Amino acid sequence: MNSIQKKIWSLVLVALLIMSATWFSLIHYNQKMLDQYNNILERYLVLNEITIKSEDTVTALNNYLLIPSEDNFKAVSQNKEDIQTMKNEVAKFKNVENELALTNYVNLIDSFIETVDLSLSFQTEAETEYSMTAFNEATHISNYISEMALTLIDLELQTYDMFYRDMISQSEELKQLGIWLLLLITVGLLLFTYWFSQRITKPVEKLTHAANELSKGRFDLKVEVNSSDEIAFLAKMFDRMRVNINKLISEMHHQAQLENELQQSRLLLKESQLRNLQSQINPHFLFNTLNTLSKKAYMEGSEETSDLLVSVAGLLRYNLKHLDKPMTLNDEVHVMKQYIEIQKTRYTDRLTFHTEIDESCLHILIPGLTLQPLVENAVIYAVEPHEEGGIIWFRIKDEGDLVTIEVEDNGPGMSDEKIQEIYEEKVNTANGHSSGIGLSNVMKRLRLFNGMEDVMKIDSSLGSGTKVSIKLLKERRSEIYDQYTNSG
CATH class of the missing domain: 3.30.565.10 (Histidine kinase-like ATPase, C-terminal domain)
Structure with a gap:
């Protein structure tokens, strides 16, 4: 027998499966596109960051050449380390389209770092002229790095131009697919809910009608519900209850009649017993007799017997x-x-x-x-x-x-x-x-x-x-x- 609980769980399970499958598919596809987009964006950000760091390095080197302090030297060293780290990340961006340009870009970064180190070395040895020459060279290389970064970015844009267009198109298609899926699931659930509610409400309406008739005292109407769930069992038990109540009412009428007859018999029996008792014992006669016996015993000198009879009379009187x-x-x-x-x-x-x-x-x-x-x-x-x-x-x-x-x-x-x-x-x-x-x-x-x-x-x-x-x-x-x- 299909129960209401099984039907409800089936509805919930189907809805969850459809929504879960749709959600996981959309999430997986969207995450894949997002990972590709983040990867490309990271390449652009790294190239731009290298350009900024090279300019910051030139500025820090200029400050150090003007004022050779420990803080300025640390600033130059820190920028160099950052550029070196980002250079290693850029090396991972190589592919067939940008291999040559990216190799030249990495070599240009190495030349820039070497020129900065050379300028610092000359400054340490107090060879100011050579140091300034190296500084100027580092400035030119920094400019080349900026230009080369723009070239690489332009190359990346050309490479991934088709990807961007496909991603925009697929996003629009994905949006439309989501809308259609949502509408389809909504319509399906509404239809199933309507059918399911009809399977429950119609038998319940029959039970309600039967209960209303029972409340009016009509116990002769049979309760019938055509379903294959708990409501059918409930209707069967309801009908059995109707039969039992009808039988109980009949038995109660019969029992009430028997009780009335029995009560009448009891009253007649008590009345008979009372009259029989009154005919056998007359309390006043018994008390008077005991008192007479007591006085007679006293007059005959049997005081103890007299007292005993008085006690018996008093005890009997109290008990009655x-x-x-x-x-x-x-x-x-x-x-x-x-x-x-x-x-x-x-x-x-x-x-x-x-x-x-x-x-x-x-x-x-x-x-x-x-x-x-x-x-x-x-x-x-x-x-x-x-x-x-x-x-x-x-x-x-x-x-x-x-x-x-x-x-x-x-x-x-x-x-x-x-x-x-x-x-x-x-x-x-x-x-x-x-x-x-x-x-x-x-x-x-x-x-x-x-x-x-x-x-x-x-x-x-x-x-x-x-x-x-x-x-x-x-x-x-x-x-x-x-x-x-x-x-x-």
Whole structure:
């Protein structure tokens, strides 16, 4: 399948190849002509420079003859060296047309240098007359060099006259060729771009039309695109999505109907269960019965049995309240103590319970039925399995913005795996015993109640007892309180 990306890269590659080939051809041809032109221009410049240097040498020699100073002597020597260097360059310009003239020109430069040296030599030996004669000869040779340079330049112009004319003609042709190539490439790219855009925009228009129809809720129109690239695949997936959405809508209608029927069944079942429960247990009757039994036991002198029945009645009454509403810590402590009284009746001296309560914290709100599961869990772990019983410590501490509640026992402790399961709210039972509303449930309700994750800490290891600490905020944001009560 030809992809859009391949088509785009093909377009770019073809354009780059054509432009690169054209550019390299033009650059190569232009560079070749430029090198020839620079070579000829360099010959002219060197010949002209030799003429200027010969005149400068004569001037410097005249200054030295008038004032034989070290600076004037250096000036003459420097000009001589420059002429000698350029003479070596001129020797490389020989060809069939200028060989004889160029040889005479080089010999003339050598004669000029020798004459300058001769004049300097006579001046050094104080032979002024001979020195001036040599100076005059050097002046004449310098003039000859100038004339000879013009002759050579004229000869070079005649030699390369046809080259200049061809170069001008070829430059004009090259310019026209570049213009035509540019026009041809532009037209080709425009035609290819138009064809390419049509191959993309037409399928896209079909997809756009199909999407518009889908937005209007028409899921019965099939999406068809005739192409061989990604757009065809996109259209196929789009049509599959249309079919799936249509199927999903049908399933949702059917599911909604089933949910409605199920909800009606659930409501009927709850109503039936509620009526069944009401017919089996009448809380007021049960409370009155327990109170009657308590008074009868008291009148018969069984005060301990009377107190036990009072505790059971109070515990049952508290558990049947609307526990989705927060309770005060004082209420929770009172119910927890009633629970301990019941357990002491059961375990007698095997259960030892110590309390350290800061009563200034008892007005703090706490989720209902929070303390009893913590103490019950300690009884199950530390007291029930052991013949000698166990010890439980219960503490309430004021810690600034927080109130900390600790339930500690001297039981067998828990493994790190069990503690982690409690933190992850996976455990509601302990060693096969039901703990009612378990630690994980307590943790979940405290997290919702406080609006934070860090609400419970379990310090325990196998063989060293367990200490469960929970944190309560003294002041909580109203939105968290509303969230907790509404969630109940």
